[in-house]
Amino acid sequence: GESVGLHLPTLSVQEGDNSIINCAYSNSASDYFIWYKQESGKGPQFIIDIRSNMDKRQGQRVTVLLNKTVKHLSLQIAATQPGDSAVYFCAESVEYGNKLVFGAGTILRVKS
Amino acid sequence: GAGVSQSPSNKVTEKGKDVELRCDPISGHTALYWYRQSLGQGLEFLIYFQGNSAPDKSGLPSDRFSAERTGGSVSTLTIQRTQQEDSAVYLCASSRTGGNQPQHFGDGTRLSIL
Numbered sequence: 001g002e003s004v005g006l007h008l009p010t011l012s013v014q015e016g017d018n019s020i021i022n023c024a025y026s027n028s029a030s031d032y033f034i035w036y037k038q039e040s041g042k043g044p045q046f047i048i049d050i051r052s053n054m055d056k057r058q059g060q061r062v063t064v065l066l067n068k069t070v071k072h073l074s075l076q077i078a079a080t081q082p083g084d085s086a087v088y089f090c091a092e093s094v095e096y097g098n099k100l101v102f103g104a105g106t107i108l109r110v111k112s
Numbered sequence: 113g114a115g116v117s118q119s120p121s122n123k124v125t126e127k128g129k130d131v132e133l134r135c136d137p138i139s140g141h142t143a144l145y146w147y148r149q150s151l152g153q154g155l156e157f158l159i160y161f162q163g164n165s166a167p168d169k170s171g172l173p174s175d176r177f178s179a180e181r182t183g184g185s186v187s188t189l190t191i192q193r194t195q196q197e198d199s200a201v202y203l204c205a206s207s208r209t210g211g212n213q214p215q216h217f218g219d220g221t222r223l224s225i226l
Contacts, residue, residue, distance in 0.1 A: 031212065032212035034214060034215070036217075041219070042219050043116070043203050043205075043217035043218050043219045043220050044155070044203070044217045045217070046214045046215075046216060046217075049214055051212065089154060089155070091155075093212050095168065096211055096212065097143075097207070097210055097211040097212045097213060098160045098167065098168045098210070099145070099157040099160060099168060099170075099171070100145075100147075100155070100157065100215060101157070102147075102154040102155040102156075103154055104153060104154045105154055
């Protein structure tokens with residue numbers, strides 16, 4: 001079946017360091033991917049997206065990399081700040097955006 | 113409004129009661145989605161609306177769950193005869209046109225079934 005896997009890591013980084021959060025997806029037909037940030041008691045907040053015709057996309061302090069050969073997605077956060085502490089989800093679009101399939105999430109903890 | 117608005121933010125009810133959850137999408141967004149997030153879990157798709165039609169209801173867990181959307185705007189998710197396993201956060205999202213566009217989420221309704 002469809003699945004997007006985050007292996008439930010908890011990533012602890014020092015403030016100012018770069019963070020890399022990884023994600024494996026299983027549906028080779030997926031053509032759109034999104035990263036979300038979720039803080040406690042809040043809904044997921046859109047961070048960045050990427051389409052399958054790209055392998056890299058940059059935003060403000062964030063970069064998403066897509067490797068379709070091995071079905072792998074990563075989110076890089078530069079100069080990680082305490083406000084970046086949250087759960088991060090990757091999601092893949094199936095059925096042309098009619099639904100997103102989410103992984104279980106990765107906890108990012110930023111140490112000051 | 114500026115973002116997706118959901119109400120109530122919290123709902124506690126007894127097993128067997130019916131509940132209605134409301135979602136106000138971002139103004140002008142034609143696509144609306146409902147997801148469910150159980151404790152410590154990822155998000156599970158429930159249903160997708162394009163305008164007032166629901167082309168994909170495949171995620172609704174049982175016939176106790178239903179949803180409607182009126183005027184291409186507000187949507188309600190109804191759970192009849194609630195069970196304890198229905199306890200979760202119910203999240204609504206909208207996107208401008210559907211398809212491969214970012215989905216923007218509200219803060220959800222936390223539903224607790226006693």
